[in-house]
Amino acid sequence: MNIHDDMSDTDVLSAARDSLSGMPLGSPPDVEAIMAGGRARRRRRLIPAVTGTLAVAAGAVLAVTALTPASLQATRQPKPQPTVKLAAWSVTKKANGNITVVVRELADPAGLQSTLRADGVPASVTVPGHPDPWCRPYPVSQALFTSVYHADRTSASGDTVLIIHPSALPSGAGVQIGATVGRNAGGRGLHRADVNQAIHHAVHQPAHQAGAHNSVLRAVLVYASPQCTGG
Amino acid sequence: MSNEQSEFAEFFRASWEPCLRAVLTVVGHPQLAEDQVAEAFERAWASWRKVRRHPAPRAWVVRTALNAGASWWRRRSRELPLADHDLTAPGDLGHGLDASLLTALRRLSPRQREVIALRIFLDLDTDTIARQLGIAAGTVRMHLSRGVMALRRELTATNNHGG
Numbered sequence: 371m372n373i374h375d376d377m378s379d380t381d382v383l384s385a386a387r388d389s390l391s392g393m394p395l396g397s398p399p400d401v402e403a404i405m406a407g408g409r410a411r412r413r414r415r416l417i418p419a420v421t422g423t424l425a426v427a428a429g430a431v432l433a434v435t436a437l438t439p440a441s442l443q444a445t446r447q448p449k450p451q452p453t454v455k456l457a458a459w460s461v462t463k464k465a466n467g468n469i470t471v472v473v474r475e476l477a478d479p480a481g482l483q484s485t486l487r488a489d490g491v492p493a494s495v496t497v498p499g500h501p502d503p504w505c506r507p508y509p510v511s512q513a514l515f516t517s518v519y520h521a522d523r524t525s526a527s528g529d530t531v532l533i534i535h536p537s538a539l540p541s542g543a544g545v546q547i548g549a550t551v552g553r554n555a556g557g558r559g560l561h562r563a564d565v566n567q568a569i570h571h572a573v574h575q576p577a578h579q580a581g582a583h584n585s586v587l588r589a590v591l592v593y594a595s596p597q598c599t600g601g
Numbered sequence: 602m603s604n605e606q607s608e609f610a611e612f613f614r615a616s617w618e619p620c621l622r623a624v625l626t627v628v629g630h631p632q633l634a635e636d637q638v639a640e641a642f643e644r645a646w647a648s649w650r651k652v653r654r655h656p657a658p659r660a661w662v663v664r665t666a667l668n669a670g671a672s673w674w675r676r677r678s679r680e681l682p683l684a685d686h687d688l689t690a691p692g693d694l695g696h697g698l699d700a701s702l703l704t705a706l707r708r709l710s711p712r713q714r715e716v717i718a719l720r721i722f723l724d725l726d727t728d729t730i731a732r733q734l735g736i737a738a739g740t741v742r743m744h745l746s747r748g749v750m751a752l753r754r755e756l757t758a759t760n761n762h763g764g
Contacts, residue, residue, distance in 0.1 A: 377756070379749045386752055387721035389702045390626055398617040399639055401610045407639075408646025468636060520633055533636060 403465030461485045469534040471547070473587055482547070483600075491536050492544030492599035494592060504597035507590060508543045518545070519589050530587050539591075544599030546592045609649055613642055616659045623718040624666045627711060634666075641666035659723050660733040667715065705755030713748035716741055 377385070458477035462470040469491055471482070479495040486493035494502050510518075517538040521531070534545055592598055602610070617638070624641075625634040641662045645652045655661045706714060712734075719725045719733065727745070731738040 377753055379746075382749045382753045382756070383717070383721050385756065386702060386706075386717065390622060390721070393622065393625065393631075395618060395621060395631075396635065398613075398621075401613045404613060404639065404642045405606065405609065405646050407643035408649075411643055411647040464636060464639060466635070466639065468632075470636070520630070533632070535632065 399465045407465055458482075461489065463489050467535075467537055469536060471532045471534065473530045473532070479548075486534075486545070486547075487600040491534060492539070492594040492601055494544065494546040494548075494599050496546065496548030502546070502598060504595060505546055505592040505599075508540075508593050510543075510591045514538070514540070515591065518591065521589065532587070532589055542594055543591050544594035546590045546599075548588050605649065608653065609646055612645075612653075612658065616662060617642070619722045620659055620662045620666065623663045623722040626706065626718040626722070627667055627714045629707070637666040637669040638662070640669050657723070657725060657729055657733060660719060660725060660729065663719065663723065664733055701755050702752070705752045708755070709748050709751055710744075713744045713751070716744040717748045717752075720745065 458475045459471060459473045459482055461482070462472075464470065469486065469489060471486075479497050483493055483495035486495070494505050496502050496505075518535055520533040520535075532547065539545070594601065620641070621634060621638045624638050625631060628634050628637065644665050645658070645662055652658050652661055709717070715734065716730055719730045725733070727738050727741050731741045734741070
């Protein structure tokens with residue numbers, strides 16, 4: 371006989387609530403930032419309604435948007451537009467500084483690289499068969515790696531989602547994202563492999579998105595340098 | 602600040618923590634939960650005229666947050682044989698928490714965790730949970746019962762092992 375044997379359902383749930391309530395949480399984001407994000411979402415919802423009459427203007431806005439960091443846009447517009455959306459991928463800078471990269475297909479790596487750099491992330495984006503010779507793997511622990519990256523896949527579309535936490539990057543380190551074709555490419559889900567003493571995470575790209583190449587998206591940490599990560 | 606903004610700000614301040622704890626209980630990853638809840642509150646503000654009239658606006662936020670991302674718990678259970686060493690250890694979630702409780706939660710199905718999270722952090726009754734999840738009240742009772750049973754079993758086993 372012990373104290374848990376005669377616990378009622380209410381007692382069990384209370385014990386669970388009490389224990390889980392002890393989890394330390396970070397400070398909530400600023401409500402103004404949340405509302406700014408909400409306004410941006412509302413504006414994006416309105417875009418299809420005006421596309422027909424403002425197609426040319428919208429195209430010009432999109433072109434500017436693709437080259438403009440979210441943080442810079444925030445300074446130019448009274449109501450900040452923190453999201454850059456393109457067909458192949460999108461980069462979203464959250465109010466807490468985290469960067470969410472959604473990859474639908476591995477196209478325009480240079481655009482992805484410049485967008486990440488413009489949003490303040492020392493970044494290198496590579497394509498299969500073309501490793502960046504300027505980049506050197508940054509030695510990381512599993513804990514450091516998971517504090518910088520979180521890989522996921524959206525439940526609805528199957529797109530690959532990579533969340534980057536720039537604040538967790540050590541001084542002198544940058545991110546490198548790239549596609550590769552390897553023996554892990556046929557696998558499923560999240561993998562880890564030690565390659566050149568760097569920890570790689572790979573998210574399997576669905577075949578219909580990766581085309582003829584059964585590619586995986588890899589994310590690693592590298593030493594930051596002007597040649598490799600832009601700074 | 603307009604009345605509408607003040608109303609939302611008050612809702613946000615009062616609801617952030619319970620919503621985050623509920624989502625964290627289901628997804629099991631602090632950073633992911635935080636991002637998903639922040640996104641859900643952005644959506645709530647974008648649709649505030651609708652959400653403010655919702656019978657359970659906090660539940661709306663939690664459901665929206667959970668829809669925003671795949672469950673870390675679900676992925677973990679699916680990929681454990683492939684990459685057990687690869688994922689964030691449950692201990693990252695459980696600083697200072699009852700290890701047996703975390704073990705028990707990890708073993709629950711996502712739906713069971715969701716039902717339990719909505720009950721203990723949002724204090725929703727069975728019918729409201731059922732409406733929020735789009736399932737029958739009887740199904741909610743079943744998930745709740747099985748979830749509680751599993752939690753009790755784990756707590757009991759731990760207590761026995763612990764002497």
